[in-house]
Amino acid sequence: MLILHPSGYVHGLLARHAASRRATCDNSGLMNHAYILTLSCPDRMGIVHAVSGFLLDNGSNIEEAGQYNDPDTGLFFMRVQFACDKRSHAELQAELRSFAEPFQMDYKLHATSMPMPTVIMVSKEGHCLNDLLFRCKSGLLPIDVRAIISNHREFYQLAASYNIPFHHLPVNSATKEQVEAKQLEIIAAENAELVVLARYMQILSNNMCQQLAGRAINIHHSFLPSFKGAKPYYQAHQRGVKLIGATAHYVTADLDEGPIIEQDVARADHSKTVENLTAMGRDTESQVLARAVKWHSEHRVLINGHKTVIFK
Structure with a gap:
């Protein structure tokens, strides 16, 4: 397990100092x-x-x-x-x-004097993570990213460049329960009010979903309820869709069924390959997730059963 704790929480301190001026x-x-x-x-x-x-x-x-x-x-x-x-x-x-x-x-x-304490979880796709960190540092998101958790090592240097602790927690079916316990321990230690699954490509257990109910946001690279589960761009390509999309939603025990916060689409045509669709989708995913995180951290999202009410 690799845990990177940069010297000094510069990013967090700057965010807290900026927020104190509110x-x-x-x-x-x-x-x-x-x-x-x-x-x-x-x-x-x-x-x-x-x-x-x-x-x-x-x-x-x-x-x-x-x-x-x-x-x-x-x-x-x-x-x-x-x-x-x-x-x-x-x-x-x-x-x-x-x-x-x-x-x-x-x-x-x-x-509102302090930005929302946040933990981000990510796997091997870093576009949403990179976008959130840049927006946060630029003062565009009222969040304080206190830790990054990943089942891969790819983004420890990115975390270090923002002075954010990076926790490498590899996971498989045999270690899933122990790893999730460690993840929840980190989230609790950081007093995180928000957990963002920024392309964290693991299915959370029912217990973890319940522990994070109403405060965990996932980005799904599809316009739900279409193309749930794995490889939605492959599914979309096989169906010859003319629009591809992304959906930010709250995490629930029912896979990709949580209350939807934000969605957007990009236009496609018959000439687009799976690789083209995937590349196009990254921008949409980043924008959709950033809007969802912003609205949640500004307390603009209220859960209404399986739906949401959003005061923009």
Whole structure:
């Protein structure tokens, strides 16, 4: 097992320093702390009014808000970004508990002062990994990549160039359980709120999928639900498709069946070989995964059964 721990977490420190500047002072000199509240509950009249009143009563200023009521499930979804200089995170949490109970709300309160701690898992295809790391370093993704886990050695130098620890954990059917336990140990040690499968070409066990429910995003190199499983570009080529695509979705125990976050396509024709389709698909995969990671890390994605609600 190769574990590369670069000297100094330069990338992570820079990301945390940049994020700390998101809290700003108002004209009175008091510190305004930025928060995001996401919630879902049975739909009924007056929810938006109640949430707005709650925030006003707690000295908050709404900066962005989105809402959606699903007529099929009868559920209401909302995302509110706001600034507050009169309540701490703990105080807001305490106030929310009593506020949410009559509405049967499932809610989460997120402070935006820090980028989301993230672990990336990858195999031998590095285009999505490279794209995510560059976007993160460029300030385009609010994530803090704290570790890279791979079942191959190919990208330890890439990890080192970004000062990110690299964990080489080879896996086969005989070692799968032990390797997944080690992976979960790393994820827990890094306090990762997000795990990105950036072309990690291993099927996760049911146990690991359950451990990472709602916080693991996979990129599938196909426009799901078509061409599930292995070698989708070969399947697409055999069917003579005119569009190839990529799908970013949450990981579940059902292979390639998790709630979809983002999809995109590229046009193809009869002249394209499998190699052509694969090369074309890499750009689409990278863009789709980056958008999904951005929306998740900005708490814009709410899971609605087998679907998602996304406040862009």
